[in-house]
Amino acid sequence: MPDIPKQVPTAPEQGPGVVPGREADDGTTILERVPQKTQPPRLYQVLLLNDDFTPMEFVVMVLQEYFRHGLDTATQIMLKIHHEGRGVCGVFTKDVAATKVELVLAASRRAGHPLQCIMEAA
Numbered sequence: 001m002p003d004i005p006k007q008v009p010t011a012p013e014q015g016p017g018v019v020p021g022r023e024a025d026d027g028t029t030i031l032e033r034v035p036q037k038t039q040p041p042r043l044y045q046v047l048l049l050n051d052d053f054t055p056m057e058f059v060v061m062v063l064q065e066y067f068r069h070g071l072d073t074a075t076q077i078m079l080k081i082h083h084e085g086r087g088v089c090g091v092f093t094k095d096v097a098a099t100k101v102e103l104v105l106a107a108s109r110r111a112g113h114p115l116q117c118i119m120e121a122a
């Protein structure tokens with residue numbers, strides 16, 4: 001049987017989750033581990049806004065290609081935007097939401113449509 005190495009507790013290194021604690025007898029400061037309180041990332045809604053010029057088919061294509069909706073859901077979301085003025089395409093972390101907005105705006109401008117795409121904190 002190979003020897004299993006003993007787990008020896010090691011001193012925490014300085015960094016996140018480690019704070020200076022009490023002083024040891026030799027005058028040195030003991031570093032203590034504390035639980036790290038990381039928050040879940042904030043989420044952002046990406047929305048499309050209605051306009052009078054962008055073809056419905058183009059909006060449905062955007063919802064399928066950039067937000068991975070199926071044809072039925074994409075059509076429902078497009079019609080909601082058409083009737084109510086705006087609608088949520090999806091909810092993402094900040095970087096992903098910002099990239100989606102850029103990609104949708106670039107595709108819309110390339111196709112010559114005025115479609116507006118924005119992000120809002122969820």
Ligand code: TYC
Nearest residue numbers: 048049050051054055056081
């Ligand atoms: N209102 C547009 C039309 O009648 C369709 C449309 C839907 C445009 C949703 C933009 O985000 C939009 N052609």
